[in-house]
Amino acid sequence: MPAPASVLVVDDTPANIGVLLEALGDSGYEVLVAESGQSALAQLEHSVPDLILLDVMMPGLDGFETCARLKRHPKWRTIPVLFMTAVDEPEQKVRAFTAGAVDYIVKPFFEQEVLARVQTHLELLTLRRNLEDELALRIDAENQLAKSLDRAVVITDMDNEVVFTTRLAESLLHRHCADYGIVGKLPASLSRADCGLHLRRFTEPGRDDLHFFVLEEKAPSPNPSALLQLGLTAREAEVLWWIAQGKSNPDIATILGAGVRTIHKHVENIFRKLGCETRAAAAVTAQDMLRPS
Known part of the structure; x- marks a missing residue:
């Protein structure tokens, strides 16, 4: 109420x-x-x-x-x-x-x-x-569409500053690199042997102002797409996936590049669709779907 x-x-x-x-x-x-x-x-x-x-x-x-x-x-x-x-x-x-x-x-x-x-x-x-909420959701959907490449692509400048990531790359970096986003550069943990990601670099002859990378998981883990079976939109599935990882709404907003109020609205929609009243209940539902069969 x-x-x-x-x-x-x-x-x-x-x-x-x-x-x-x-x-x-x-x-x-x-x-x-x-x-x-x-x-x-x-x-x-x-x-x-x-x-x-x-x-x-x-x-x-x-x-x-x-x-x-x-x-x-x-x-x-x-x-x-x-x-x-x-x-x-x-x-x-x-x-x-x-x-x-x-x-x-x-x-x-x-x-x-x-x-x-x-x-x-x-x-x-x-x-x-x-x-305002509807406009924010629409803008968020447009931003999501603009970054909806199905490859985990990262582009950095010559100082190793990240200038562009696809949605999948952003998700993988947050998932596998605790140091991602701290200084705005490609995380140093990517070079460690225990990192769960492969980093492939592509170059263009005669050009060194931008560097193009593709990320691949060494051992693919469950991802938000598995939550689409719950009747969620792609964006709601992403939000629920991060709820299941214990992230707060402000954290999720930062990770997904959205406004906090927009994430609040997505969470409201998720609760309504799942019939849940708490984040804990939503997380349990997500974890049941993500658990390997």
């Missing part, structure tokens, strides 16, 4: 806070409270709400400056801010929207109007996030 949406109420009037706490709480929202603009900004360092109801007229840091500051912060700028004020003048409204507000509520407010506006802006926020 999804967690309730959280709303931060910023107001220096206890009576207003009490009314909003009751109305929002009864409607199922998690309500956070700050009694000044400064305390609101401090609270955002520890807990980021889904929406902010912000009073305009407050001592010290007023609503306009508070909104302007949070809109300059990369982690807070997308939070919808609804201003609350007793001043119903066009100039104030323009100033509020210029500061970054998405709506403007005039005091004394009608509780049902506040709830309706909060619900509308939270629904818009959800739609925007879903669109």
Whole structure:
């Protein structure tokens, strides 16, 4: 069951806070409270709400400056801010929207109007996030397609810096070379006898600015393709394979060259398709499929 949406109420009037706490709480929202603009900004360092109801007229840091500051912060700028004020003048409204507000509520407010506006802006926020996730998945799929060569190819420059890898090469390097990705160069462990990879080099006469390598496993091991039988997409199979290796979502994002939110979305899809609720359960399912018969 999804967690309730959280709303931060910023107001220096206890009576207003009490009314909003009751109305929002009864409607199922998690309500956070700050009694000044400064305390609101401090609270955002520890807990980021889904929406902010912000009073305009407050001592010290007023609503306009508070909104302007949070809109300059990369982690807070997308939070919808609804201003609350007793001043119903066009100039104030323009100033509020210029500061970054998405709506403007005039005091004394009608509780049902506040709830309706909060619900509308939270629904818009959800739609925007879903669109962002879908776009990220589409971009990830395009990147996957662009690197979908079926050979484990690595290209380095004359300083041995890795400039290109196919998806298969990236997977093999992470699987067999603990030192891969530490300095951005072709890992030194490839030259060790106990490395599970063969490294074949191809050269072009008269050209030494780029070096072309093909990797091959000495003893091929189970790979993500075995997980396609679970009804997953190729990318989901890759993500599940790394979950089975004990990797976290940020680690998987780094390995696959994707955004962390994109990996979160793939994991959600994997859980839904497998009927699992935890990473451990998904990993066990994957390991059963990968176990040699």
